[in-house]
Amino acid sequence: MLAVPPGFLFRLTYRCRYVAGVPRPTGKSLLDLGPECRLEDFSAVNGQASFADIRMAWNEKGLAFQADVSFQESPSRQSSGNRRTFDQLRLWIDTRDARQNHRATRYCHAFQMLFIGSENDEELTVKLRRIPKAAEHPDVGDPAMSPLHFSQSQKGYRVELFLPKLYLRGYEPEINPRLGLFYLLSDKDLGTQMPLLTSEFPLDEDPSLWHTLELVR
Numbered sequence: 515m516l517a518v519p520p521g522f523l524f525r526l527t528y529r530c531r532y533v534a535g536v537p538r539p540t541g542k543s544l545l546d547l548g549p550e551c552r553l554e555d556f557s558a559v560n561g562q563a564s565f566a567d568i569r570m571a572w573n574e575k576g577l578a579f580q581a582d583v584s585f586q587e588s589p590s591r592q593s594s595g596n597r598r599t600f601d602q603l604r605l606w607i608d609t610r611d612a613r614q615n616h617r618a619t620r621y622c623h624a625f626q627m628l629f630i631g632s633e634n635d636e637e638l639t640v641k642l643r644r645i646p647k648a649a650e651h652p653d654v655g656d657p658a659m660s661p662l663h664f665s666q667s668q669k670g671y672r673v674e675l676f677l678p679k680l681y682l683r684g685y686e687p688e689i690n691p692r693l694g695l696f697y698l699l700s701d702k703d704l705g706t707q708m709p710l711l712t713s714e715f716p717l718d719e720d721p722s723l724w725h726t727l728e729l730v731r
Contacts, residue, residue, distance in 0.1 A: 525613075526709060526725040528553045528695065533571035536578045537661040537676040544663040544674040547571050547580045555709040562712075565704040568697065572687060572729045576678040579605060581699055584670040600664070601700040603627040603673055606645075608694025608721050609684035616720050618648035621684040622694070624718065625657065627675060638664045640675060646719040657681040687729050695727040 536545050551569040567582040581603060603626070610621040618624075624643040629636045642657050661676040679685040696717055698708045706713065709725055717723045 526554075526556070528570070528725065528727050529730050530570050530572050530577075530727045532573060532729070532731040533578065534573050536571060536573065537575075542665065543672075544661055544676060545569075545571070545578050545580050547578060551580075553709070555707060557707060557709075562707075564707055565701065566699050566707050568699075568707075570695075570727065574679075574687065576676055576680075576682060576685065577607065579675045579677070579697075581673045582670060583672075583699075583701060583704070585668070586670075600671060600673065601628070601702055602698075603675075603700070604643075604698040604718075605675070605677075606694070606696040606718070606721075606724055607677070607682060607727075608724060609682055609686070610690060611692045611694040611726055613694070613722055613726075615649075616722050618645040618650070618719065618721055620650040620652050622648065622721050623652050623654070623682060625675075625677065627662065627673065638662055638673075642681065648719070652683040654681045654683050691729040693727040693729070694721050694724040696724040 531551050533547065538544055547569040551571045553568045553570055555564055555568065557564045565583060569580040571578040605625045607623045608621055612619060622645055624645045625640055626643050627638060627640045630639055640657050640660050640662055644651055660678060660681060663674040665672050698706060700706050711717055711723060715723055
């Protein structure tokens, strides 16, 4: 076993595309981001398999995040009457990308999407979590009204989230086009997917471990 996972030696810079038409006001899909918005996670560097297609986009109104999971990775799920096993999706955003900080600042946000309620009456919601050991917190209010959508079929499921700039302190794309970014998608059958790092690292509290999201047109 390696003392340091290979992924720890790298930091990614993702190019995040500008998409003017999101979130969509009507229709079955909130975002429907194209392949040009895909973020590679390079899980293979640590000997892990990717199971989710992650895509992001931005515009003046905020940030868009989309995760697609195919049931081809879990054939028994395709015939299941209750196919949804999405557990949680966590998304960390630093609107200043202050890579030298080991403690979160007022510009660091930790969003969590999860199902609440009973098994037969569930609702997907998004919450803003306090980051452990943070020097300051963003104090942007409750993001529960952020546009959020979950859909599934026999082929898989999709999670879509649009974070309005109201809930992103310091979101100024024209002034600060580089953001800190990390995500974690947990699925009961398929495990956990995160870019390059593993759960052994304190990624939930140390922004210097996050990657960079470069907003481009």
